[in-house]
Amino acid sequence: MTNSLTLFSPSGVVLKAAPVRRAAKRLQKLGFEVSLDESALARFQRFAGDDDARLAALHRVAEAAPSVALATRGGYGLTRLLDRIDWPLLARSIERGTRWVGYSDVTALQLGLLAHTKAESWAGPLAIDDFGKETDDQLDEITPEVFREAMSGELEAVGFRTEAGFDGLEAKGVLWGGNLTVLSALLGTPHWPKVRGGILFLEDVNEHPYRVERLLLQLQQAGVLQAQKAILLGHFSDWKKSPLDRGYGLKQMVEAVRAVCVTPILTGLPFGHVPTKLCLPVGRKVQLVVDRRDVFVGWEHSHPHEHEHHPECGCEHAHGH
Template identity: 50%
Template sequence: MAHIYVYSPSGAVRDRAAFRRGIKRLRALGHEVEIDPDALASWQRFAGDDDTRLAAIGRAAASGADLALITRGGYGLTRLLPRLPWRQLARAAGKGTRFVGFSDFTTLQLGLLARHAAVTWAGPALCEGFGMASRSEGSGGPPGAVAESAPDEIMLACFDDLVQGVGEGTGWRLPASDLAALRGRSGRLAHQACLWGGNLTLVNSLLGTPWWPEIKHGVLFLEDVGEHPYRIERLLLQLQHAGVLARQKAVVLGQFTDYALGAHDRGYTLAKVVGHLRDALKIPVLTGLPFGHVPTKVLLPVGATVDLWVQGREALLLWGHLH
């Protein structure tokens, strides 16, 4: 199977049990898992100080692994941007190492796309993707006991496709609101467009910096966690006012989770945010992409050229040419 290098470029791993479960599950799938010596380092909220994490990123790039998988996201890569080994990372990607991660990892992915047009993969981290556990309730076990639950099947299938080099794309069922907004438009919405994006907050943090990828006629995918709809709208408006959104072929929204509406909102929901965005843009805005801070997560090639189709209620992102 695959040689997987596990390292920690961002936040410290606090859940050691999830880390062990993730390693165990990857090995049970037949993979050779190499663990970076500082994967469990801790300094303040980070997985080691800046020099420690930079060294870990360098070791991941030099590992020759088939996949370099982060342990978790959090925060930390933004402060490393001026010092990241961009050429070394690009060479490793060019030689076949597939860098996989999401959330804070968006920073490295878009910086690498801007600097070297290298393809990386938006996908699970070790702890949240492979190391999850569920608390057993009403099962007759002791209170608070932890029962292992298998990683999400769709995520596993997409991960296996990446390992085997056979993945050609992904698809999902569009909500009725998307079909109404498309007004009967179907077929190919984008052809040979650059797929880019990731965590919305991290995408915006790069705007106006040397690590911002100037993508035109692309497909921009976005997700976020713990952000109220008004903050999501504010971030989207920043991209709109900067002219970023209008230059794309389409915007694809993934999962926006872990927020709570209050009495003050009075019907102001995420759906209202999406509606406002659609009214302001002339390009398609699709929702429901199974990607974000959720168990069911597809893997997406950041920086690859893709075709985007709508067929009936199905949306399809295709990148079969990569293999």
Template identity: 50%
Template structure:
């Protein structure tokens, strides 16, 4: 967005304000999904949070392992409850992977709702999408799609500046939006600028969202802004999952679909030109709902934080896009 239309606290590539590191915050790190195999990344992430001046509390079962999970089901349910009772400013997942869908019928959603009301912000992505959407469906509670400890703060390279700035904004309670530039090859047709006002922002990992279709853990959002991302899924699999959401009537009930980053897949000679842009073109041909691309969110270093369940506005002018939640 131009400087005349970008809110002063819009976090992300279009951010115009100068960030200042926030004072010490209480961050609770827990493992509700996959086992932590990369202990070095775990230690780097903790060290970096502490170097930023934050107090980090590590859940006692954060490094446990049972099969592919961070402990058995009872262990991980207890970790979620401890995170909710911690009184922390932020409850941050160690990593995603798989494991939360099998817990959804046993989670104390009222406990998590109370924790958020008392000021704890739950942050994560990937497998965490299942818990976020279930909590939204069960209680209407807002959580944050954002970084995980290992993949974002514990990576060998320095953490991404934009991601850190957005995390700072969350800790300071001053973030108001996320702006980005849509990729030229996937931008809206010329002259099709859009503006959506007062819509529920929801979504996350595409595979996790599809896994909730037909269950009481998928929020029945109509007239929302649905954002989606995924990793290691070939474009034909992405199209297949989008087709499921299309046929289920979910996509057509939204005011806009916003596609984030789809990464770590490999095309082959068999595709004969079929690629992610082909999926976008096909989806636009089947929907009257606008499809916006390029959101800096997903399994990538540069990611914004997004309030899942909040009321937002979405504007797209040319290639400049902005999701704004400054009123919450």
């Protein structure tokens, strides 16, 4: 299996080429053969090219089926394309071994894939955010290595610490989720994955806790949260406190949602708009185990040509305990 990696821009405009070039060099050092999609640096308004150009880029990358398709950045733009994406074409690229990777706005692509084809993708880093820093000492110590392990097929489990109170919890189900705002915007559309008995992970940025609470309560009232076996909350970063809060913050927000939701809600997942982020297989059957405050999420080894449609891909063991 080659280590071909294509950088593409499905969403927001790339303002400067330098971070993309730096990301390409660092990804080469990790062992990838990096290529830049022909329209990765295109510009139209706030987008990386107009809708036709970005749609063509998605389909071009899918046709080429590199080992890894890594988005340069998030922003906004994929929602415009969802009704026109050739989902079977993307699914075939995954059957041929492509891992589509990103987070933030890329959530729309990942959940659309899951909804239309049940194909797997990877919630993980973005090229500019995580590999495009000016100096090496600005890079996160964990994120690049976890990415390399995930893309090589070595990564079989992730772990993190959560609050007390969930010791002994065990659950199996399809792992899915991503950016809360993007995910919620898909509710009621054909691009919404109807996952029951799953493990849902969520993160967001620049959203005050009351806005996060409102989105979570929307999912609760729509029957989504209680249909899951567990909910994993990542980082909700870069929000600004208000004089109106009067003691209300993220902790109080989580308590309010827990009060009306029977599904266990675990905090502490290292994922979101923060330097340290895990890679998570969206659409993969996983097993979640909580030992005191340690959470393990494990899945079975997947070969490049294995596909979510095969029942034998289900996870029976959480590796790496």
